[in-house]
Amino acid sequence: MSTDPDTPRPVGQDAPAGPGSITRLGGDPPSPYEEMFGYSRLLSAGPFVLIGGTTSIEPGGYVVGVTPYEQAVEICRRLLHELGRVGLGAGDVIQTRVYVTDISRAEEVGRAHGEVFAAVRPLMTMVEVAALIDPRMLVEIELVAYRG
Secondary structure (H helix, E strand, O other), X not given: OOOOOOOOOOOOOOOOOOOOOEEEEOOOOOOOOHHHHOXXXXXXXXXXXXXXXXXXXXXXXXXXXXXXXHHHHHHHHHHHHHHHHOOOXXXXXXXXXXXXXXXXXXXXXXXXXXXXXXXXXXXXXXXXXXXXXXXXXXXXXXXXXXXX
């Protein structure tokens, strides 16, 4: 393994311990796109934990939920699971970004988000996008947590 701090490390391989350490983890379960597109689901850098765009797709390609609400509930469940892998929970979340394909259904997505994060009240951005990678996907959420 290279000792150059700028050399990328494979998913799941930690940088040397210290203030600049970075841990990259694939999803549990992984998205079918992680390997293909070369990205991590979760990145821990110092006190910050970032979880990349998460949808309700299963490894075999099945999308869980047919409504924005159902998909958002499943995505929030997955986000909490990923946080738990690094010893964090909803109370550690400081920001979420929500991408929807139909902003007229924002209330459904916001309701699912609120069921998990209302007591925490992280920063939140919700934007409409033209499409997600799979036309069955209606919602994608990413977050930032702080290990304080």
